[in-house]
Amino acid sequence: MTPAIEAVELSRSFVQGASAFAPPRRVVAVDEVSLSVAPGRALGIVGESGCGKTTMARIMLGLLPPTAGTVRIDGRSLATMDRRERARLIQPVFQDPMSSLNPRRRIRDIVELPLIAAGRVPRRERRERVMAMLERVGLSSATAVRYPAQLSGGQRQRVAIARALVIEPHILICDEPTSALDVSVQAQILNLLAELRATFNLTLVFISHNLAVVEHIADEVAVMYLGRIVEHATADAVFGTPQHPYTRALLASVLTPEPGLGIPDVPLGEGYPDPANIPRGCRFHPRCPIAIPRCRTEPPARAAVECHLASA
Amino acid sequence: MRRHRVSLWTGAVIVGFTALVAIFAPLLTPHDPFAQNLSQRFLPPVWLPGGSAAHLLGTDQIGRDYLSRLILGARISMMIGTTTILMAGTIGTTLGILGGYFGGPVDRVVMFVVSCRLAIPLILVALTVVALIGSSLAVVMLTLGLLLWERFAVVSRATTRQVCGLDYVAAAWAAGCSRSWIILREVLPNIIHHLIVIATIDMAIAILLEAALSFLGLGVPPPLPSWGLMIAEAKDYMFFKPWVIEIPGLALLVLVLGINLLGDGLRDALGAQADR
């Protein structure tokens, strides 16, 4: 079956300009990453700062060109699509409800935007679809004429979801869609996304640093570290039997709301991941609790779990 | 919070009043601003001894009614101000938005052009232009309009870059909008409040600059009653007949102050609304 979305050897690096104090540095945000998502499945991408997950999202949306590699949607290369084709296939939901809506436009105009850009949709039909979509995401019809400033964070995020889905795309890329929301609102939005995913038979790529949320919504999980996917398996496998030491450390760090268990001792050392200074050998070795001498010199083989000690 | 209301309304009243005077100038002048009457030279204004109601602000060194000249001068100042901000605003905003949106080599070119413009001394250009073409109201408007755009460029570039980093621009792109749509419908409405403030600043600068140029003889030629020219013509007499220089000087001061107050008030009012 053709994957709904596929990344093939995707790379993206930036050159951080020289200043009076430092020469220019090459920052490798994404390093030859390949992944594919079958239609209707939900892929969760997790990782911490500097791992490249947001860059991946932007490349998959066509917002950022990759330095190398291709993205294929429904088998066709993203780079060859014109803007309308791309918009009909893949849409985003961003993290920050404050900045993802144009403050100068009314809600209904914001949600109507993809339909206008698509052209060939008559005005009356556009309006109908917008109002139907607003209702679907749980907003009253009175909201349509308001401005973003008059809405709460949760409501704004619903508008963002309505905008993304009004054109009925195949794939929805959610970049930390609930991280800026309160816990109780987060639950509302997650329930909404699950419901809409079923209704529209969407393929979901869900990026988050919140592992519990990803576990709730994803079928498969890819764990990213410094630009590479270090572990990629089904959600049950990743959360139940994590193989990569980074995945294990990540899962161990999560503070579950269970009193009496104390604070986990995560043996990761003081270092922090710096995409401008990727370690030689295995990129995780400076922080890895089980690193062996080979990890310092030889990068691990490219596989679903990228670790020399994986099969152990 | 009340403070910005005061500047906003004071400025608006001053500028609005001057604009009305400028528009209806020919109807408001009690006498012909160009009519000379050598027997009526240096009549003082009505509040000084010897003044008469026939010439409320007195007459100048060749007997022209001062009030009428002041009123027509208002029209000249406002014309200079508005045409400058329209021309300079268009040029500067276009350059700034293109540089801010496209970045990379386009931006470098824009910045280079801005640097070149900043390296040009205005007075020298005015001098050259006048030497080549001669001075007139049209020449002054053109020169200022083609030269005073750097503030617009810098501010529109910075604000465009900032807006382009926001998610709603990314969302518009993802929705399939064309570049021109994004620039005109997503970016521009969100930077325009900054540009309005710049426009008021630039207007004040243009008016003052024209006055300075006219004072130096490089601007509006006589007998047009530009306030700057009136000040220049009066400087020989300012110790004997001070009102001849005080009146246009005061008018200039009040108008520029009004424009700046309007700009301050707008910045506070629009800024507060935009930040919400």
Place this chain on the structure above:
Amino acid sequence: MTAVLEIEDLSVNFGTLAAVRGISLTVQRGETHCLVGESGCGKSVSALSVMGLLPRDARADAARIMFADTDLFRLSERRLARLRGDRMAMIFQEPMTSLNPAYTIGSQMTEVLRRHRGTSRGEAATRAAAMLERVGVSAPEMRLGQFPHQLSGGLRQRVMIAMALLCEPELLIADEPTTALDVTVQAQILRLLARLQRELGLAVLLITHDLGIVARTAHRVSVMYAGEIVEQATVAELFAAPTHPYTRGLLASIPVPRKVRRGERLGSIPGVVPAIDRTFVGCAFRDRCARATDSCAALVPLREMSDEHHYRCRLDPAWSEPA
């Protein structure tokens, strides 16, 4: 035992908006008391009130805010400033903006010691380096000479903690200290705080929205909603027997790792947090509560479940959701 911090009936208003409406809590020596709630509930404002750091347009009122045997609420600004950074300290959420980017770590740290203890420059530098070592910063002497932008978020937060603890305070107020950090770093920082608390006998008031942090670090918890403490208990009690409908709703909305049931809806609380003005009476949660009745519009009683556990609701502890 006298509590290190005792807040009694604190209210804070911003014009007509009532941000904090009569909260009371105590923090003992060596204890972590978590003040937990969502955005806008007033938890940060409460913390700032204790330190006297409220913005100018805020109007605070309290019966007393006792710090050891001093009433902070009635103290002059000058004397409060002497206590701040010395016997009571605060750390904030954003390590990026909490440190002055124009000065080195060393100069910022030594300034604290020189101001409060009058130590000499050399002595202050030695103490600062020792403190950095204690919070787990490697190569402390080198770090003293570095600028904030040269450090990662986790390191900056460690520096913040070191600065706060330089004068060995009795009370530490931490406002969302790990929210801006990565998950792996968060665990390290919280372990550090717990260790330092044990070593110094610190009383810690920890402000957070994360119930996971509450469960793992707190001894006692106060749940805030719309300016009020709606439930207060020991941490074991709160998670074992959450009684206020808001607390229960909150706990039901969090996906718990390994106990997640994919495909099932998360519990959620419908509606949004209301903005409360000074004249508001009754339970602020009533518009979102499935068990609300008309009596909830009148003053809501504080009910005790046990010595250490009380909540503001007219419902009996054994209430359950309507079928």
